[in-house]
Every structure is written in structure tokens, then in C-alpha cells.
Amino acid sequence: MADKDGINLPKDYAIDIKPPTQHFHVKGMEHVDWGMKNRLSKIFNPKTGKTLMLAFDHGYIMGSTSGLERLDLSIPPLIEDADCLMATRGALRSCIMPDHNKAIALRCSAGSSVLKDDMSHEVIGVDIDDAIRMNASCIAVQSFIGASGECQSINNIVKAVDNGNRYGIPVLGVVAVGKEMKRTPKYFLLATRMLAEFGVSIVKTYYCDDFEKITAACPVPIVIAGGKKVSEKEALEITYKAIQQGAAGVDMGRNVFQAENPKAMIKAVRSVVHDKFSVEKAFKLYEDMKRCTTY
């Protein structure tokens, strides 16, 4: 029987060896159905294979957050540079016009607020019928591997995968890091791979050391969250390193909408994700755009 010690053994992740060539541009998705591929193609640009997801679902646990006090004002100017909008159904229906062709990553898990010490006991908070009405390109569900709510959150993930598969909607499995967990490569290796094995089509996690091992061992695309606000240059560095080490994009929130100039920042992040810009070049783009873009 597999055991806890097994995950301590050093592994050869064969980082230099690419997975077998696929015809479809999204890792591990060669054999899914047409509708799911079409939705994945809205999220991941078929030319670059990458995605820039703009996350503004923070209100579902944090209430009104700095930079998101007025969703109706802060988000619309950023939409044109995003490939995908990650949000709750409440935020989308009340504040975002549906007159654009961006992919939607619909936040479908719900639970406790940040006031609770243990937030790991989430439930599925959106019916698949309503996800379809929202024209969700994927449904986002959080997992809490190693936390007291681990089993419950895994149940949410597998139910979401079953419901999503029924209608051709991919699941974005979000790796949450509870207060009792450390952001170590070992933890992310475990959590990202578990989610892929449960059948999610995309995994969202954080950047960490040895990131190329995590992307190598995860058979589906990984996108990184930005995490807490850091300087604009640091956020671009994290993005660059993640992309270089196999990430298929970012699902970034605070480091965009809390930037001094969010519109300039999303353009700079986009240049790293899709246009292979170096950190220096992207930061220069940010500085130049900041001077000429009002927000």
C-alpha cells in the first residue's frame, strides 16, 4: 500500500524530456470531447498555449478587498487584456457586462470567510445548471489537501468533475494552502498531482522552488496565482520564472488590481505570458504604459 513516506523518495522528473506531442494545445487534454476542447481553447490561446486569467473572486471570502471596492469600476478597463475572468456569479451578474468574448472561470466553491481559522470546509456553492447559464468556460473549486476539511473538499472536486464532464465543462482545481500547511515543493507536488488524478483539467497553485518538477509531474496545465501584493517588478519576475518552468499561465488578482496602475500591469504580465518578454522588457513596458495610461 502506498504510504506517507513514499513521497519523500527522490524522483527523476525527466524535466528535459517533453511529453509526447499532442495535436491539441492544452496539456493532457488530447482525448477529451469537442465541447470541452472548445471551452479550453477560449481559456488557453491556441497560438501560444498560454492564458492570462484575471482573478477577482476574492470577495467570496474577504468581502470588499483593496482594489476591488467597486468591481464595476475597477474590472471593466482590464477585461480587454485578459483571456479569462475568474469571478463569482454574483460579481459577474451584478457588475460585469456580458458583452465580451472572454472565457469565464466561475468560482463554484463556497464556505467560510477569512474570519475563521479553518476555512477548509467548503461546499459546492453553484449548481451546474447555473454554471451553464453563466456560460462558464470552467468551474473553479478549491481543495484543502492536508487540512481538516480535506475529504470534504476532495468530494467537492470529484463531484464538480462528474458534473463538468456531463456537460463538457472543465474544472479548475485550486490548491488552497491552509494556515497549518507550508508552501513547500513537497506540498505542491502532492496537491497538484492529486487534483490532476481526480480529473481536473487545470490546476491553480503558487509558484515555489523546484517549480519545474511540479509542472513536469502534473499531467494537466498549471496556472499560478499571484498571491499577496509584491512590487510590480517582483510580480513580473514570478510570472517569468513560472512560465519558464512550465506554467501554462497565470490566474492573477491582487498583483494586477492592487498595482499602482492596474491597466499597465495587466499589459506587462500579458507580455511575459504570451509574448515571451523578459522581466526587464516587461517592466519597461509597465513603466512606459504607466506614464501614458490613466486608470
Ligand code: R5P
Ligand atoms: C482567492 O480568493 C482566489 O482564489 C484568488 O482567485 C486567487 O488567490 C488568485 O488571486 P491572487 O493573485 O490575488 O492570489
